[in-house]
Amino acid sequence: MDAVNPEHSPSALTHLRQDGSAQMVDVSGKTETTREATATATVRTTVEVLGLLGSGGLPKGDALAVARVAGIMAAKKTPELIPLCHPLPLSKVTVDFELGTDSVAILATVKTRGVTGVEMEALTAASVAALSVYDMIKAVDKHAVLTDIKVLAKSGGKSGDWTL
Amino acid sequence: MDAVNPEHSPSALTHLRQDGSAQMVDVSGKTETTREATATATVRTTVEVLGLLGSGGLPKGDALAVARVAGIMAAKKTPELIPLCHPLPLSKVTVDFELGTDSVAILATVKTRGVTGVEMEALTAASVAALSVYDMIKAVDKHAVLTDIKVLAKSGGKSGDWTL
Amino acid sequence: MDAVNPEHSPSALTHLRQDGSAQMVDVSGKTETTREATATATVRTTVEVLGLLGSGGLPKGDALAVARVAGIMAAKKTPELIPLCHPLPLSKVTVDFELGTDSVAILATVKTRGVTGVEMEALTAASVAALSVYDMIKAVDKHAVLTDIKVLAKSGGKSGDWTL
Amino acid sequence: MDAVNPEHSPSALTHLRQDGSAQMVDVSGKTETTREATATATVRTTVEVLGLLGSGGLPKGDALAVARVAGIMAAKKTPELIPLCHPLPLSKVTVDFELGTDSVAILATVKTRGVTGVEMEALTAASVAALSVYDMIKAVDKHAVLTDIKVLAKSGGKSGDWTL
Amino acid sequence: MDAVNPEHSPSALTHLRQDGSAQMVDVSGKTETTREATATATVRTTVEVLGLLGSGGLPKGDALAVARVAGIMAAKKTPELIPLCHPLPLSKVTVDFELGTDSVAILATVKTRGVTGVEMEALTAASVAALSVYDMIKAVDKHAVLTDIKVLAKSGGKSGDWTL
């Protein structure tokens, strides 16, 4: 029943109670399982910037390493950033970059053995890695855009595994 | 000379030194001025979700207030998240939402009296507000996408004012 | 024996060792159970301020939502604030407000599946929510007072359930 | 005019805009001056606990030093805890304790050279020091109460100096 | 096989993947056990400073209590400081000081019930306690040196117990 188990209701914002007030929902009854999520983000910039970031698929200097570390550390900060997120013991975080002609695609994967999913952690890792890329290229291309930030796949939770 | 003053070079990643290693660049010689930046982010979701978030342009319950607070607090956390960002004494942060038919547009404005611009703070505020919106709607629309995250306007720095 | 197991001694400060030095006490042998605690805080202010915060029991604008988010996020920060507190995976946090004639009562409930109680987390949530209320009303009533901050109920630990 | 300069209105919550939404208000036009604030908090507990904390006015062991450090560090964390607080470069923090018969009085003084007052920093220091005292005595007196948390004096701002 | 189980390879940096990129390694398959580590650090300074810090083996004032609290709180911050460290639920932290003739030896012990070892937490606690000692004595001896920071003993993990 939706009324009984609002967490799986397709038609309500579960972080808000009946009266509209926000809460960190009770997950103490949920089962601890191994959960994984993958999210992506894209930084659209210029051919010139891509030339500065790498060539032949290989990164130049520390730029991508800085963004990778930023993303990994941000995954750990997710419950500090997203007010209603539960703290989780992350057991793996990877952040990868694919250099295109005029864009950088970022892929973040997060794993936990916990009671809630880790899609917010994966999205936060991808977003902050993308923000860090922007920070490094903004002197050359202040009009770069962060786009297509979304969850690509999720597994291990009650709601079933899925891949985009 | 660009070689002498890499900070104003249009063709180099100023956060990387000659050997490719990252640094937090020296801004001790820059002038303190009042600086402002505005950034935007969009959460693309469904008509159903928009109905849950508000009606007649008015928000329902705490959802947008939670995302607004998340964005404001994230602006203050920018130097903790973006590795090479300088800490700045923020003097104003606002985060606004415009509810569309099937999307939420976020506008974040940040002001400082400091020696570097605040576009990273504005982008971080907009991004984290957007991530918080996703967190609250993900039970209803796990395929929501964060998009069009970019700087709209900047003023007060040496590189000149501009608006998109 | 109390001497052997100082944690249950009613007559010693368990965070201090024999020589008076502080420690984060060893809880590795304690059993993980579902634990809950509720704490309260009161902000005493004026009738005028209560009129600004809400009417007919309904809050006006974002003020209480800001204080609620502050309280929820502070619960997660407890081990960063209280030096000898153990980090715990919080599984639920709620913060509620009751508007009186000239005071605001705050109720914070925190739940965990962990090895120590969560009364510090509940007290921290209530206190920081109260501080945030003060922050928002201080321009109108700088003499507002935070008072009656205490634990109301605790359950799930070895020392037995209790309610004030 | 209040409408023009809501910051000095005695009859509005300055952190909320016309439409009720929260903001970190613009202080970029305010003058930097040396500002100071003193706040107090009291922990009401038992004669037994006071005997454990000290005797003859002298503290035993690290207990009060732990609470003092907690208060000083919390003052620096104020803008992370109170959502709409501006970050400020604190130039002095002291936290003092006065042991009574069955209560501990805490006095926190904070100073800055900045554009906003430091009463929130002083209140946060006093509150977190009090929470830390509770944490250390809760095994002996779980019914201890934090009370009378208020600003005692403020100087250096535009609104004039005052002492309670 | 190293290729299969790179974590126990004696000849590779396990935090780096084949292509040299950093990751937070996957520990979701590791068994949760009680783990403990002890680390040490030494601050070499002058006889004069030792006289200010204590006499007859007894500390004067709050100096060592401040450094002890700094070390305990830093242990909890380890995953925020060390980019590829996993967050762990610490179940015990102690920090001890031994005053020599012209040096202070620090001993930090950390315990967890978790899936990875806590040597980084013990090293971080010892290092930050040592940095705090330096901070307090630097006005008297700016040439003090932190030295001999190392793990002394580790137990509870798969790689076997050991003591230096």
Place this chain on the structure above:
Amino acid sequence: MDAVNPEHSPSALTHLRQDGSAQMVDVSGKTETTREATATATVRTTVEVLGLLGSGGLPKGDALAVARVAGIMAAKKTPELIPLCHPLPLSKVTVDFELGTDSVAILATVKTRGVTGVEMEALTAASVAALSVYDMIKAVDKHAVLTDIKVLAKSGGKSGDWTL
């Protein structure tokens, strides 16, 4: 007079008051100047590990970039880690590595326009970079030692410039 101006007394711990209690000392009267400090740390390990970290003076993979970012971010966290440190607006941070035969030397330089020196920030950057190096090599050499952590040079403060 030392009694009048304890900050320049060569014979007292300025962070402790007459009664031994700790404080964050008042620096509101100090002049804002450009200040710089350089600190060093050394990680003593094995020839084998040095081979894994780099060859021909060039780093392999992300290892040193990770440690560099850790050091830069730690410099910004100094006032959160060192209890009595004042927050400062850092205007430059660099972290460099020199690979020896069986050791890694780390050099951290920090600059500010502020009222106190930045030697704690430089020491913290060097120490945390060294801890991050240890974290990455510990699977290969658990007996690596962090040593020789000290301030090498300081300029811009009232106490005069100096170099070791």
